[in-house]
Amino acid sequence: MKEKLQKLTRHKFFRAILTLFSGSLIGQLVSVASSLFTSRLFTDYEIGIYTLMTTAVTLFSSIACLKYEPSIVVAEDDDEAYDLLNLCFALCGGTTLVFAVGFSVYLWYKPEIWASAGIFSLLTIAVFFLTGINDIMYNYNTRFQNYGLLSKAYAWSSTVKYSMQIVLGYFGFSTDGMKISSLTGTALGTYFHMHYLWGQRARVQIRGKEARRRMWRAAVKYRRQPLLAAPAFFVQTASFQVLNFLIEMLYGFATFGIYSLASRMLNVPITLLGNNVARTLFFKNAAEEYNTTGGYRKSLLLTTAVLAAIAIPMVAVLCVLSPWLFATFFGEAWRLSGVYAIYQAPMYGVRLIVQPLTQALVICRKQSIELFIQAAFLVCSAVVFIYCQLTGAPMETFLMLISVSYSFFYLVLYGAIFYFGKKKA
Numbered sequence: 001m002k003e004k005l006q007k008l009t010r011h012k013f014f015r016a017i018l019t020l021f022s023g024s025l026i027g028q029l030v031s032v033a034s035s036l037f038t039s040r041l042f043t044d045y046e047i048g049i050y051t052l053m054t055t056a057v058t059l060f061s062s063i064a065c066l067k068y069e070p071s072i073v074v075a076e077d078d079d080e081a082y083d084l085l086n087l088c089f090a091l092c093g094g095t096t097l098v099f100a101v102g103f104s105v106y107l108w109y110k111p112e113i114w115a116s117a118g119i120f121s122l123l124t125i126a127v128f129f130l131t132g133i134n135d136i137m138y139n140y141n142t143r144f145q146n147y148g149l150l151s152k153a154y155a156w157s158s159t160v161k162y163s164m165q166i167v168l169g170y171f172g173f174s175t176d177g178m179k180i181s182s183l184t185g186t187a188l189g190t191y192f193h194m195h196y197l198w199g200q201r202a203r204v205q206i207r208g209k210e211a212r213r214r215m216w217r218a219a220v221k222y223r224r225q226p227l228l229a230a231p232a233f234f235v236q237t238a239s240f241q242v243l244n245f246l247i248e249m250l251y252g253f254a255t256f257g258i259y260s261l262a263s264r265m266l267n268v269p270i271t272l273l274g275n276n277v278a279r280t281l282f283f284k285n286a287a288e289e290y291n292t293t294g295g296y297r298k299s300l301l302l303t304t305a306v307l308a309a310i311a312i313p314m315v316a317v318l319c320v321l322s323p324w325l326f327a328t329f330f331g332e333a334w335r336l337s338g339v340y341a342i343y344q345a346p347m348y349g350v351r352l353i354v355q356p357l358t359q360a361l362v363i364c365r366k367q368s369i370e371l372f373i374q375a376a377f378l379v380c381s382a383v384v385f386i387y388c389q390l391t392g393a394p395m396e397t398f399l400m401l402i403s404v405s406y407s408f409f410y411l412v413l414y415g416a417i418f419y420f421g422k423k424k425a
Contacts, residue, residue, distance in 0.1 A: 030159050030163075031268075036330065038178075044258045046174050046257070047261065049116045049117065050175050051244065051256070058237065063233060064128070066226035067230040068084055070229070081143055082203045085204065086205055087218050089204070095132065120175070123180065123183045134190055140197065146195075159185075165177065235371060244260070246381060246385045247398070249385075262326070266348040267348075269352055273356070282300075282303040283359040295422050295423035297418070297421040314345075322339070322342050339396070347407045354411075354414045360420070361416075381402065
């Protein structure tokens, strides 16, 4: 057993996962720890405004490069990878201009944001641009196996961002302080991401006839990315991010701020397990099993059991103790966040189990099923929004309906994953 563990830790794949996981773990721990202070330094209204600006970045930066950036990893050679890199830089600059116009219009529509953050709300545009650059550099550094840089960028970015929020909040800053912290942390992440590229900066060329010709050739070759991957990824991101806008429209910034803390805490297990360890290890094992047997049910059932063993106790504890936990750790004013967590916990438990397993659909080439499910989430959120708006239903009703409908479609998605995992005759 000891020899097997030693062999595993020497495996390059395992070391890469461990390196990436360590950076993500540090970032998530810092985020959770900082919430113990920021929940006491900022009001629910201020946190709601800040989170909504962050939501705009998260939603639209997901397609800042029209999903050309993953192609950097799988490019045929380094020359093509740099052509794609240059293309992504150009696209990120262009989409930033579009986002700037759209966000300015949104600020006019939501004057409360400007009233709270003032001119600092415009830092959201800079954060959008840097987030797009960081997504590009994540794929670039992945291609060249700079996993240490990726881990360091995430860890330092999170540490500086949340530490600054605490310091500025202590000195009386409001939403403006959170935006300054966000920009500083994101910029620091960009600094670390750029370390390796700086030595290759001569290959970054987006001006000139020859550079444009090479970028165009790469864009045409990987045209499926903006045509198929970008819409699919946007729908996937929007399926949860759109809830933030809907809740604010129905119940205001203060209620949304209370909800956002519950949502952020519930996302921690999914980020750590679903996005780093379980999904990566499951994909590797399931792919090997599929190539050998024509199915992946053994890997599927094993990973399901492991994730269920984590999700079920988590949901049970949250349903019983959430109000007390939130009031104890974040302050009595946030007890309602614990109540909201109770309504969301079952859905997040199901999501923790199912979301990492969706990589199986890549193996069997049935990704369109996940797109259908994500679209169903959007339809559900729209229907629930209209119902609550017409009836004046309270926040608890909104959360209950979202949790039930989303959980149902997650179970449908799991059924599809299980069905296509059967061995070929």
